[in-house]
Amino acid sequence: MGEDSVDRGSVALFGARLGGSAVGFASTVYFARELGASGLGVYFTFETVVVLVAVLVRFGVDSAVVQRLASAADDAERARHLTGAFALVAVPLTLVAAAVLLFADAFSSLVGLAVAPLVVAVIAVETGQWLLLSALRGERRLATSAGLELGGELARVGASVWFVVGGAGPIGLVYGLLIGHAVRVLAALLLLDTGFAIPTRETFHSLLSFSTYTAGMNVSHLAYSWLDTLVLALFVSKSAVGTYEAAWRVSLVVAMASSAVGASLSPTVSAWASSDAYGRIETAVTESLSLGLVLVVPAVVGAAVLGGPFMAIAYGFGGGALLAVLVAGQLAQSVKDVVQSTLLGLDRPRAVFVTNAVGLGANLVLTVGLALAYGPLGAAVGTALTAGVAAALQWHALSALIDLRVDWHGLAVQTGAALVMGVVVFAGSRVVVPDSPASLLALVALGGVTYAACLGVHPPTRARVVGLARPDGES
Structure with a gap:
């Protein structure tokens, strides 16, 4: 498996997530208009609670599954690791379930x-979903996991829309x-090649030796992704959420x-490291950094120019400055995705x-303090x-x-x-005012075409995009 396989696996996962995000975005627009910011905030609060509690159940075992299956010697070893993973999460799942039901009124x-x-x-x-999807990635079947x-x-x-149309309200989204x-x-169980087998003591030790550390990674990631929402739910309002x-x-x-590059990179790096192919790892990291930032850099500029009109037209409420800050934060998070996976x-x-432990401390101080003082912004x-603190530490x-090299020329081109693109879109917004879905889409399309055209004059970038389009089976 070479660097092009990392690219193709990343593209498969990215394409699926892009499609899923497009569907999710359209549904969020619909739900925002049907339920309002407060109704939407009720569902997002539920999801926040679920995700934060679920990390206590998995405690990093899903990340261990990816690494252990990718480096396993044979099918039997893979089966033992997958079965061991389910066994490890069974006890905390039972304890968490009992605690949630005991404190039902508080939830x-x-x-x-x-x-x-x-x-x-x-x-x-x-x-169960994340353990099985992790097993597919451990088998290096990124396209399959992406499809699922x-x-x-x-x-x-589809189910959420059906329930909301039927008058279920926010509970329909749940x-x-x-x-x-x-x-x-159900689909993963049908498609997974790895079976189940009785785990050994060594199996549990192998999984725990890895997950003990990745549990901290997951806690930090979830705090980064959800702590701000929880603070807003507790101390501000469901509308702010x-x-x-x-x-x-x-x-x-x-x-x-x-994110897709990182998911593809981790099992591949594991395989290369086992054969001491560190030169390939260094090259892949350099190229993955450039690929991982290819959408983030223009998005920062786009959010600064069109963030306000986008939030108003799409959802019917404000938040342009909020969107611009959050998009800018994804620059550091994108670097962290690649570095952490490596x-x-x-x-x-x-x-x-x-x-991540240091990043978690920074998150508690910065995010909680600033959220309490200044609300959503x-x-x-x-x-x-x-995100910036964590990315710098992991770098x-x-x-x-390894010898970390940055493709500064490629990043400068991006x-x-x-x-x-920003200049063209800003000038265009003086002519076509973004006050309707059609005019906003026209400006977004103008920006996309401009950015793609500018990248197209850079031969290495153009060659890489063409290379990604070549069929090469499943990665």
Whole structure:
């Protein structure tokens, strides 16, 4: 498996996530208009609670599954690791379920709905979903896992729309979330090559030795992704949650390239490291950094120019400055996606744990403090700063292991193309005022064409994009 396989696996996952995000965005626009910012905030609060509690159940085992299956010697070893992973999460899942049901009133008060049994159900199905998708990635079947991600999102949105049309309100979105996860679990069980086998003591030790550190990584990631929302839900309002999460999910779209690159890079780096192919790892990291930022750089410029009109037209409420800050924060997060995945592939979970622990501390101070002081915009600034701290720490950790090189020329081309795009779009907005969906889409399309045309004059970038389009089977 070479660098082009990393690219192709990344593209498969990115394409699926882009499609899923497009569907998710369209549904969020619909739900925002049907339920309002407050109704949307109720669902986002439920999802925040589920995701934060679910990390206690998985404690990094899903990340361990990717690495251990990718480096396993044979099918039997893979089967033992997958079975061991399910066994490891069974006890914390039981304890968490009991705690949620015991404190059902508190959960219902936080969310705004009587949802404790649904919290337990969604956590259980989500845990199985991520273990099985991680197993597919450990088999280096990125395209398959990507397809399941997209299929589950389509099922979630379809079910949610059906319930909302039927008058279910915010609880309909919860039912849709449960159905989407269940679809992924059933499909993954049918498609997974790895079977199940009785794990050994060594199996559990292998998984725990890795997950003990990656649990800290997951806690830090979830705090980065969800702590701000939880603080807003507790101390501000459900309306603030709805506005913030709507902007946040748009910002995540621009970082999908780096996220997909990272998901593809980790198992591949693991395989290369086992054969001492460190030169290939260094080359792949350099190219992955450029690929991971290819959408983020223009998105920062685009959000600065069109963020306000976009939020007003798409959702019917403000948040342009909020969106611009959140998108800018994805620059650092994109670098972190690539660097962290490389560290995990090199079997350095301790370095990931330490850097994320420091990042978690920064997150608690910056995000919570700024959110309490300045509301959603303060939360966004704190989140962006936290990503920068974590990315810098992990870059330092990885530089001690391999020769890190940045393609400064390629990044300069991307930045220049984005600035040209920004000027063209700003000038266009003076002629075509972005006050309707049609005019906004026209300006976005103008920006996309301009950026692509500018990148096209750079031969290495053009050659790489053409190379990604060549069929080469599943990665």
